[in-house]
Amino acid sequence: MKIKVTVLTSLYRCEMFLENYFYHISRLEHTDEIEILLLHNDPIISEINIINQNINNYPFVKYHVIPRRENLYTTWNRGISLANGEYICVWNVDDIRFPLSLYHEARTLEQNSQADLTYGDFYYMYEYGKETNDLVINPDYEIEPMSFLNSFHIGCFPMWRKAIHKKIGYFDEQFCLVGDYDFQIRAAFFCKFVKTKYILGYYLECDNHKLSSNISLQKKxxxxxxxxxxxxxxxxxxxxxxxxxxxxxxxxxxxxxxxxxxxxxxxxxxxxxxxxxxxxxxxxxxxxxxxxxxxxxxxxxxxxxx
Incomplete structure (x- = not known):
C-alpha cells in the first residue's frame, strides 16, 4: 500500500525514553499507511541495543544512523528528503502521540484539500509518563488566521503536505529551538491551515534535559x-x-x-x-x-x- 504519512523522530541521548516510545508505537492504529523514520544522531551502544530489541516488531519503522550530532532542523530536513509519504509530521521521542493522532491528522488534510498544514490540541506532561489534565487549546485557524503570523500555535504535533516545501522552502538550520516557529510563519504567508478536532497527545514541558530549557538561546x-x-x-x-x-x-x-x-x-x-x-x-x-x-x-x- 502507498505510504500516506512519514513520521520524523530525531534521536540523541534518548535512552530513558526509547522503551516507552516503542510502546506507544505499538499502540498506533492504521500503521499500514505510515512510515516512521528514526534519525539517530551520534548513537551510543545502550540506545542501539534498545532499538535492535524492538525495531523488528515494526516493519514500518526505518532506522537511519547519523554518525555525528547535527542540528535538530538539519535532521528534520534530512528526514524530509528521505520521506516517501504525501504527508509529513514530527514525533519527538520524549512526547507521546495518541494511537489515532496520525490517522486523524491525515484524515483532516484529506478532507480539506485547500489546506497544507494541520495541528491540534494536546496535554502537558511535567514529568515523563505522568499524565495531566492541563490542556493546551490552540486557536482555530479559520477564526484567527492572522494570529499564526504573531504567535506559535502549531505545537509539537503538526502534520503538513510534503509539497509545501516547494512553496516555502525548508527548516532554517540556523535555529536550535524555534525553527518550527519560523516554519509556521513562512507557511502562514502562503498556505492555509486547518485544525484537527481531536486531542493529539502529551507534550513534555519544563524538563531540564530538553534543549528548550536554554531560555537565553530561546530568547535570542x-x-x-x-x-x-x-x-x-x-x-x-x-x-x-x-x-x-x-x-x-x-x-x-x-x-x-x-x-x-x-x-x-x-x-x-x-x-x-x-x-x-x-x-x-x-x-x-x-x-x-x-x-x-x-x-x-x-x-x-x-x-x-x-
Missing amino acids: EQNLLFIRYGKWKQLNWLYWLNVYRTYQIKTYIYYGNKHPVIIPIQYQSTSLHRFINLLFSIFYQPRNILSYIKHDLCKRQAKNLV
Missing part, C-alpha cells in the same frame, strides 16, 4: 524572528545587536546553503525597518556597503536614462 532565536518579520512590539532590544552579529536575517540555511526568505509584499517591513536593517548590516558586515553603493548607483543611472 525568537528575536531573530521578530527582526526577520518586523515584529517590533515583541522585540527585546537587548538582543538586537547579538542577533545581527550571529545570524542571517534575510536568508534561511538549508544543507549549508543560503536561500532567500520570501515575504509577501503586504507583510514586508516598513521603510524605517529597512533603513535600520541597512545600518546594522553595514556596521557588522562592512563589505555590504560596497554592494549597496553599487546598487544605488545603478538605480540612479537607470532613473536618469528614463
